[in-house]
Amino acid sequence: MTSVEQQPPRALLAGASHRWVRLLPWGVAFVLCVALLPTTIRVLTVDYGLHPGLASPLAVAQSAPLLLAVTRPLQAWYVIFAADVAGALALLTADYEQRQEWPFPPMEIVGYIALCLALGLRESRRTLVLVWLATVAANAGLLYVAPDRVNDRSVLLLILSGVTLLVTGVLRERQEVQRRLTEQETISEAERGRRTLLEERARIARELHDVVAHHMSVITVQADTAEYRLDTLPPDVREEFTSIAATARESLGEMRRLLGVLRNEETHGEFAPQPGLAQIGQLVEATARAGGPVEYTPCDADVPEAVGLSAYRIVQEALANVVRHAPGAATRVSLSVSAARDTDMLAVLVVNGPPPELPAAPLEQSGTGHGLVGMRERVRLVDGTFESGPLPDGGFRVAAHLPLTGRHPT
Structure with a gap:
C-alpha cells in the first residue's frame, strides 16, 4: 500500500508578490536566533548564576527553534514553551538577586513574542486561544510554586503574548477573508x-x-x-x-x-424571419438617425443564409458598440466579396473614429461587455477569421472574413 506524499509546509508570507517580503521571516528568525542564543547563555550564567552546562542547552532550546517557526510555528512553540518552563524551574536552583526578573528573563520574552507573531500568522483562532491559555497556566503554576519571587513584571509575558496573538490573528483572518473575496470575484467573473x-x-x-x-x-x-x-x-x-x-x-x-x-420565456421575439445582408442597410439608417454619420458600402452577392446572418449580427453588435461607447463618431461599414484561401470570402468591416466629445457616462449601463465574444464565436462557427482592436486615433476597428463555401452563383 502506497501512502500519499504530504506537501512540505509553506513558509510564512510565502504567497507575497515581492521576493524581499517572502525572505523577511527567514531574515528576522535568523537575526533573532543569532542575537538571542549568546545573549541567553550570558544572562543565564552571569546574571542568574546558572551553571554553563545547563544554561547552554536551555539557550539553544529557547532560541534555535525560531528558525523552525518560519515553516512550523506550532511545533516550534512546543519546544520553546517547554524550554522556557524548564528554564524557569532551573532558575529556582540558582542564587541571583531579587531584582532579576522571574520566571521569564527578558531575552526569553523577546523570543516568545516573536514566536507568538509566527503563530498568529499561521494557526487558527482555536489554536491561538489554547496557546495563550497554556501560557497563563504555566505562568500561574510557576508563580504558585515560588510566590516569594513574584514581582510587578511577572505577568509581562501574559500581556504581551495575548496582545500579539490577538492582533496577528485578526490581521490573518482579515487577509484570509480578502483573499477568499478576491478568489470569489475571479470565479464569478469567469x-x-x-x-x-x-x-x-x-x-x-x-x-x-x-x-x-x-x-x-x-x-x-x-x-x-x-x-x-x-x-x-x-x-x-x-x-x-x-x-x-x-x-x-x-x-x-x-x-x-x-x-x-x-x-x-425570454425569446418570444426570435420567431421572426432571420435577417441577412439585405437588412444591414436598415441598421446603418438607424445608427445614422441616432446622430452618427455612417458611410455604407453594400454588397449584393448571393451568400449562404448562415453567412448573411452572421454578417448582420456582427454589424449589429459593432454599430451598437459605436452608439454606446463613441456616440456621434464617424463610422464606415463595408461589405465586399474577395478571393482568399482558394475560396470566396465575405469581408465585413466596421470602422469608427473617435467620438466628437467623450460622454459623461456610458449610454448603456446594463451591457455585459462580451459583445466581441459573440462576434468571435459567430465567425468561428463558419470557419472564418475575426480581428478587432483600437486604432491610433482613438477609434475602433472590427473586421471579419466569412467563407462563402457553397455560395450560389449570381
Whole structure:
C-alpha cells in the first residue's frame, strides 16, 4: 500500500508578490536566533548564576527553534514553551538577586513574542486561544510554586503574548477573508464570461435552426412534388423521393423539439424571419438617425443564409458598440466579396473614429461587455477569421472574413 506524499509546509508570507517580503521571516528568525542564543547563555550564567552546562542547552532550546517557526510555528512553540518552563524551574536552583526578573528573563520574552507573531500568522483562532491559555497556566503554576519571587513584571509575558496573538490573528483572518473575496470575484467573473458565451451560442443555435429548417422545408417540398412535376420518373425513383420527403419531415420534427429546448420565456421575439445582408442597410439608417454619420458600402452577392446572418449580427453588435461607447463618431461599414484561401470570402468591416466629445457616462449601463465574444464565436462557427482592436486615433476597428463555401452563383 502506497501512502500519499504530504506537501512540505509553506513558509510564512510565502504567497507575497515581492521576493524581499517572502525572505523577511527567514531574515528576522535568523537575526533573532543569532542575537538571542549568546545573549541567553550570558544572562543565564552571569546574571542568574546558572551553571554553563545547563544554561547552554536551555539557550539553544529557547532560541534555535525560531528558525523552525518560519515553516512550523506550532511545533516550534512546543519546544520553546517547554524550554522556557524548564528554564524557569532551573532558575529556582540558582542564587541571583531579587531584582532579576522571574520566571521569564527578558531575552526569553523577546523570543516568545516573536514566536507568538509566527503563530498568529499561521494557526487558527482555536489554536491561538489554547496557546495563550497554556501560557497563563504555566505562568500561574510557576508563580504558585515560588510566590516569594513574584514581582510587578511577572505577568509581562501574559500581556504581551495575548496582545500579539490577538492582533496577528485578526490581521490573518482579515487577509484570509480578502483573499477568499478576491478568489470569489475571479470565479464569478469567469462564470459570467462563460455564461455569456453559452447564451450567445444558444442564440446562434436558435438562429441557425431557422436557416436549416428553411432548407429542410425546401427539400421536403421538392421531394413531395417531384412525382407531379416530373412525369417520367421510374417507380424506384419515386419511392426514393418519397423516402427523402419522409426523412426530411422527421428531421424537421426533431429540429422543432431541439428548438423547444433552446427557446425560453425570454425569446418570444426570435420567431421572426432571420435577417441577412439585405437588412444591414436598415441598421446603418438607424445608427445614422441616432446622430452618427455612417458611410455604407453594400454588397449584393448571393451568400449562404448562415453567412448573411452572421454578417448582420456582427454589424449589429459593432454599430451598437459605436452608439454606446463613441456616440456621434464617424463610422464606415463595408461589405465586399474577395478571393482568399482558394475560396470566396465575405469581408465585413466596421470602422469608427473617435467620438466628437467623450460622454459623461456610458449610454448603456446594463451591457455585459462580451459583445466581441459573440462576434468571435459567430465567425468561428463558419470557419472564418475575426480581428478587432483600437486604432491610433482613438477609434475602433472590427473586421471579419466569412467563407462563402457553397455560395450560389449570381
